[in-house]
Amino acid sequence: MPQFGGIEAGGTRFRCARGTCPEDAQITEFPTTSPGTTMARVFDFFRGGGSLDAVGIASFGPVDPDPHSPTFGYITSTPKPGWRNFDFAGAVRGALNVPVAFDTDVNAAALAESRWGAARGLHSFLYVTVGTGLGGAAFIDGRLLHGRLHPEMGHIRIPHDLARDPFPGNCPYHGDCLEGLAAGPAIEARWGCAAHLLPDGHAAWDLEAEYLALGFAAFTCMLSPERIVAGGGVMQRPHLFSKIHARVCELLNGYLQPPEIVAAELGRRAGVLGAILMAAQFAR
């Protein structure tokens, strides 16, 4: 029976898993500190079990996921201390002596949702996470889209009505891009209250639905998904989904069929389970 390892590297937490699927995966997690300390804990975890056939890495970005590039498997231009230009795939390959698959955390989560979660059986869907950032993965025509790098859907500009919402946006690169208007920190900065503390009836959620609908409608025009699977801290509000869907329908206005918009099913385990799946696909 093959055994696979998965590493989800988040900006604040690392998760490691060994196994083959949600039922048998053993998962551990610990805080992200320096690369030296953090990777030592990763290697300890994997060395404490039996041998592995392959390891998948699902990393925070930006990363270089192009297997033909000399910096394949690196975290590239992150401002996170110590991690800039870190040869992640090389470090794991060197320490554990196994084949290593490498992609972004959102791509891995999308893969897990397609196998075990809210996108089972679909040929084309998007996975969008709205939390401390706003990121997305495109699984289209049966596979993950990469392009030159990987999608950065959170950074599109959307219409911003300054009369309705004078908040200038808080993306350090773009100000009022989608992430700068709609991710968790934008909600907190605009209303002076953490998103998870705002009651369901608060006006914040109508505005949030407006921005996410503008984003999801643009994603639909560009990528033609059957479904949008949405997760992350900000999306833990069931009433948001129907608000967004109604507004996406209005925005598309019959020109295109709106995608279904549903909640992600695998929660915090999506990334690390996706990393296991990447390892299994790579070893096959």
Place this chain on the structure above:
Amino acid sequence: MPQFGGIEAGGTRFRCARGTCPEDAQITEFPTTSPGTTMARVFDFFRGGGSLDAVGIASFGPVDPDPHSPTFGYITSTPKPGWRNFDFAGAVRGALNVPVAFDTDVNAAALAESRWGAARGLHSFLYVTVGTGLGGAAFIDGRLLHGRLHPEMGHIRIPHDLARDPFPGNCPYHGDCLEGLAAGPAIEARWGCAAHLLPDGHAAWDLEAEYLALGFAAFTCMLSPERIVAGGGVMQRPHLFSKIHARVCELLNGYLQPPEIVAAELGRRAGVLGAILMAAQFAR
């Protein structure tokens, strides 16, 4: 030596070609009228030559390009008289008794530019045409993106500063979507003068560059192309390309590397040459 047929069905012109490449293709064209009259001319053209190994159809949309769908090869919800729900692939297969490949006109043009034009050798690029409409094709990770249907990139909403540009947009579905602000008819409606008659120094071109840059920046965040190949009537202005590129750089602001933005090379022949290529790939 195999022989292929190509049909490009445009809203106002049909083009038919037989051959294998730009050097040997024999091309004819005629106006698009009723399906009966138009298709009779198509069949006359192809019956007048030798036998064909396959025919590719590159059609105006919306179309159903999903080979698993019961309406594969149909033009679907067009307002164009007589063409709604026309079984285009079925008609050609029935009349000429050959295998038929079917896709949108922009997808076919992108394919031709990737083989013989401005995107030779690229793994990921976009083809965008700005004329009477604004359409795009995404050739990403070595193949054309379809999704549930096909991209409709022209219909994304972009920021619209009503103080700078009070024109409300003229897309019948969305008003001020990208196509409604930036396609040829929008330019003409806003300035009261056909786009091709506006001098290079006219303020129209700064505004046009702004809208196209907003669109191209969004396309880049979403699809991560190495290059954007732009064609169509409105793009026949060399100075537009540098204006757009400069503004895309500002909009991305160092977060992502901007794609190259270059002129399409195959002009009006792109679609019908792409249709030949589709036929060749299908017959292989």
